[in-house]
Amino acid sequence: MAAGLLVHEVADLCLGKPPLKSLSVSATIADALATLKTSDDNYISVWICDHSNKNSFIAKNGDCICIGKICMVDIICYLCKEENISSPSLALNSSVSALLSKAPSGLVRHVEPSSSIVEVIDLILQGAQNLVVPIKSRIIGTSKRKLLQKSSSTIHNGREFCWLTQEDVIRFLLNSIGLFSPIPALSIQSLGIISPEFLSIKYHSRASSAIGAISESLANQTSLAVVDDDGSLIGEISPSILACHDETVAAAITTLSAGDLMAYIDCGGPPEDIIRVVIARLKERNLQGMLEEFMIDDSSNIPFNSSSDDEEFPSPTSTLSRSRRYIRSSSYIRKSEAIVCHPGSSLIAVMIQAIARRVNYVWVIEEDGSVVGIVTFSNILQVFREHLDSMV
Template sequence: MAATLLQAHDVSDLCIGKPALRWLPPSSTVADAAAELEGAEAIAVWDGEEGSDVAGRVCMADVLLFLCAGANLASPAAALQATLSDLLAAAAPPPVRRIEPDASVLEAVDSLLGGAHSLVVPIRERWRRAGRAELCWLTLEDVVRFFLSSIGLFSPTASRSVSDLGVVRPAANLAVAAGDSALSALPLLSRQPTSPSALCSSDEDNDGKRCVASPCARRGKRGPFSSRAMGWRPAAEAIVCRRGSSLVAVMVQAMAHRATHVWVVDEEGEERELVLVGVVGLLDVLRVLRHHLHQPPPI
């Protein structure tokens, strides 16, 4: 039944109501991108021509990482005048892939699992000036949200725990010590393909595992782990689950808080302190749902 869902829906069904993406040509400066990103989650590096490829997707985190990298940190004014081509060359980001509106949802899923950072879809029905193409973003979050709306078709996979499904990944490459310098986090942030803000700050006790909060987190009345948002929202607390949390519960958490990663914690010791044991990313979730399509239906 889940496979039938994917065959019955085109990519255009996931793009209903989406605005045209903002874009700048590759020759624009990093300063131009910073200004254009005011009020926008991301911009496309594109020449605006019908049928031409989008060179990349740039968000404010990419701009900040570029400004803090190497010699750019010593001369931020000069770095702001670098071109977006220079920024993309330095970052080596995962590719942005174009996909047609009449393509199947399964094709979009396989493109994301194949390494695409995000997808661009032509908007054909929208009024536009002659010769001027318009595209919209289709992201990993959009696809996972689409699956969540029909999650019953993925039973019993969706009700199994994230630990049982094997989607809890080690978080060593996503964690920094609370006392480390901010610059020490840059190499980790630059290696995250789906969200450059997905890091966890941790207090290093005897075994170095006790987790405190996400990079933007603050301690609130409910403690360092609560159900409040994380990621690009400022002063937010980490989104966490347990090893026994179901896949659908993790999906709901991620979608409700616009998070690309959900931290997995557990209690240890006599004081039952929460420790970071891993992380579940939306790409892991999508891979499990894609694998579900190959399984025989339950009897």
């Protein structure tokens, strides 16, 4: 029965999805920033389009091909690079291709609507993070002029496209989870899907030391664990949360510790004392360009001793006790509070947790809070794929 379910076509998962917004690979990072700020989607696609020169690379998918996707996190990490922090305005004038140059190949793949769900799962397990799928055009009968006017944002090769994500596939499987019994009730430990390899940073370490890890977690659709000296999980620096902020977070990453960055991006906006620390440290490092470009309120003249040569940053909340500093509020879910489970948690429970919080992973911890590993949607899809193989 499960095998019959998965012969459904990709088109079944794309019903009602909005057309994705796009940019040309020749656009600047400033163009990408402006588009992200006016878009309802946290991601925009980047395309190569050549309607005059039919080279072999583009011809595989017609005149246009999607070569990647970018979000605010890509821009933030780019602005945090040592060569860009002194002049962010100059960095924003760079080509958007600079954000894609080091992206692993195959993260974005074109898929036909008639492809099967099994084919989609296989592509994801091969490393694809997002699939670009044509959707039925809602502009049939539209004049050629209107089509051309719209083509710069959503139309390519005369068609509109949408993203198909790992979350879409997991939701599809969850809706028919009973067909896979008894697998959903088994523990993630017994299924062997807890990955012991994960990205982490200590609470007091420089946030800037984790720029590479943030980029990697974005590419892998996971997150960066923030741990204490004993290896207990305190929270996380999540690319999905960073993507909801603007480019000014680059100033916070450049100047704050990992723990204070969590507070900066948490619910309710950054605390005033942390903003003051950001300003003070930007001044110390002569990063006037960041103050001006990001229009950070420079009304504070507080003195602050430089710590640029230290491995760890002193925190503006360093006078707080450990219990208060790491407290988890019961009245609301903090953005930086990690979603966790235990080795004995069932597969279906972990799936529901991740879907409810719109993340592609769940941290696995012991009773004492120490991190065991991480379970990702890719790990989960591997279980279902192996189950299908066993039915053949």
